[in-house]
Amino acid sequence: MSRAADPSRVLARDPASVARAISMVEDRRPEAEAAAIELLRALAGSGRGASCQRVGVTGPPGVGKSTLASALIRSWRAGGRSVGVLAVDPSSPHSGGALLGDRARIELDPDDRDVFVRSMASGGQLGGLARAAGAVVEVLSAAFDVVLIETVGVGQSETDIEHVADSVLFVVQPASGDVLQFIKAGIVEIPDVVAVNKADLGAVALRAVAELQGALRLGAEARGLHQPPVLSTSASTGAGVEALRSALDAHFAALVQGGQLPAVRLAKSAAWATRLFAQRYGERGIEARGGVRAVRGALEIELARGATLFEALDGVAAQR
């Protein structure tokens, strides 16, 4: 753990090096930051992360996200693509501890070095993703063709996940009140693809698909956005999984072919950096630098210059 990870071995997907690299960027000690920045720089310098497809999976507890994620992983692996997974579980608000149990639901061939699963606690009181999540995604992106980030959709995590993923998959199950919750929560603008899992429930599943399509159409029209596809899947039988994987791949391919990917990622990184900035320096820190918009602009400039996340935060903090 103490040894620094060798970036070339991370790029070569050496599991021990990937694990060590993640621990380095998770390390909260001030004296550890320099090494983390150096590592992230070296990984960014390889340019490998640019072609990595980052997929966020979220949704309420118990809808079968992990089983569905597991099926998607198998599908990508069958197509010869390597997959890195970041499984995020909530931290206990009382103790700050966490039970990380999601990897149990992801079936792995213990000898397949082209799949790597890392669990992480959400940390903090905000729900959502831990401070280091963005950096961990950067590490995984340098090593794997696909990075899958899985969170339990409670509180902040639905919105956080879009900052670190190129595509967000929202998973619901029919007849559970999820659909209504989803509409009420006003998060219809976040998902790029929606899956109604447990499609084996038949007619109820079809109704849920129709309801969701209606809600998403209204949301999309109001904002002049593209309406996300709604697919029905059954993680237990595997039905619909290939179509879902294609829809996710197509969403990413469109970003790449349209040339928007770099700009989209920059904007997302800036939004994520702004959240970290607020966490670190508080409302006052933001006000002192001219408000959220100004901070985000400054961070975006730093990131556009090739600064790593941590450097951008330090850089903008130093601008007084």
Place this chain on the structure above:
Amino acid sequence: MAGKDPPWIMRTYSGHSTPKASNLLYRENLARGQTGLSVAFDLPTQTGYDADHPLARGEVGRTGVPVGHLDDLAELFAGIDLGRMNTSMTINATAAWLLALYVAVAEGQGVPAKALRGTTQNDIVKEYLSRGTYVFPPGPSLRLTVDTILFTVEHAPEWNPINISSYHLQEAGATPAQEVAYSLATAIAVLDEVRARGVNGEAFATVFGRLSFFVNAGMRFVEEMCKLRAFGELWDRIGKERYGVADPKLRRFRYGVQVNSLGLTEAQPENNLVRIALEMLGVTLSKGARARAIQLPAWNEALGLPRPWDQQLSLRTQQLLAYETDLLEYGDLFDGSPVVAAKTREIGEAAWAEVERVLERGGAMSAVESGYVKERLVASGARRVAAIESGEQVVVGVNRFTETAESPLMAGGAADAILRVDPAAEREQIERLAAFRRERDPSGVARALDALRAAAQGRENLVPVSIAAARAKVTTGEWAGALREVFGEYRAPTGVAGARVPELSGGFAPLRERVAELERKIGRRPKLLVGKPGLDGHSNGAEQIALFARDAGFEVVYEGIRLTPRELARTAADESVHVVGLSILSGAHVELTRDFITELAAREVKIPVVVGGIIPEADRGTLRALGVAAVYTPKDFQIARILTELCEIVERSAP
């Protein structure tokens, strides 16, 4: 008084090493006055693996006898007339197979199936919840259970095809009301399935009458007695109201019992003999709720495997109560007691309310799959652990009255006070299996397995094809392997993530501070992997450690049971955990820990490892020599102290 009631069937749960060694043990036990047999199988047999399977390593003959094929079971019962014996088999996922072997062996003895008496435990729900020897998903598992029931009702009418077990629910933490509720919910799931298979009227009533239960009895023996009275009342009501069983005889609540092993202590182990005797009172005092069969654990079970003399002492305890006291000369002593009636009503009402909650969730199978029942049990278990830790629940010799004189029973050291399984037994069993395979007709085996697979894909009862497979010399691993191909395998919910545990009392504040301090020092929250390597499915201890570590502020990775050392090493490495805790109760701790440490080294990571389980004193040194940082046994009930030590271990090994 017209005379004495006949005593219950007296058994001892036993079996180890090889069929031959176990056969000798059984014959000795019968000669000492035991009136039935209770077969303990090893974990490979219970989970459907042959002795030479990688997952069976270190486990063959460990927790029970290995039965890999027809010849093994024939040898186990050599010289024992199955037409006259009453045999209880603790077997679940592979129950249909062991029943098939039993029928085939009896046939070899010239005994027809209709003369067989005994029990297959055959309750998969509590395997998902507590005991962990499940194999197939809930749907196919329920089918196998019902196939067994329908087969025996027709062909072996004296057999108890299922022994619905609340025993292991109590070990997992269940309160008396939960124990009653989840067992009854399991029975309802099974009976509903029987009805769905088209069994009605008198045939259904017969099935109802064949269902029996296997319960636990703890130290609160008055409450336990009332629990059993409540159990009987609710069972009668379910028979009458839900299923319309008219004959009251068929609605009688029939149960066997093993008194509580979990409460037996490693400290001052001789006290356990008294505990066992007192616990037996709860299931014998009330004639109206008396056990049909009793098996008692031995005083030294928390130390390791009991020796023949230890088992004899437990048998004598039963015999003293049945033959020397006047208990069996009276009618029910408690009918008409307002105290007993009130307690019985309280437990019955609470249990029924919980049955209804389970039914609202779609019944026992759905409530297991969703994790609901498991979460309730884990939460109850956490309350019990906390009560012992705080001293609110007294455990003599453990959290009170700990000063003790030297015990002469332990004069030779703890290593001398238990039975050691000969490590050569595993090799011997593997060689025996190889010889068995060499001498059979491979084409007959292939045909039998094809027939089994075809039957599994269809709807035919699987017991007759299994009996044919037994005769054709199919092995346990081949039988289960064929069904795994058709049915798939299952991982049950761990229940820890969703368990709502009340905040623990003050004891945790200093520990949380300690964890926070450690986080500042090492840069990340201490991350602990709780691992259950091998076939042992007793996960209650691992789950409690995981929960309490989370409450102390650790990040805890826990993936459930039955993982190979290699899978766990991969998890430890990929997750960059700071410390690994392995929990192994089967006795295979040395082999599994050695394999795990070797796998870890192969991944070029150095992570401290601690081991918990039923670990004899003599193995402590062996484990330490392998590099294990600490060893915990049932004596270590103070979770706060264990977690503080884990902090120290992490700190020492951190850069």
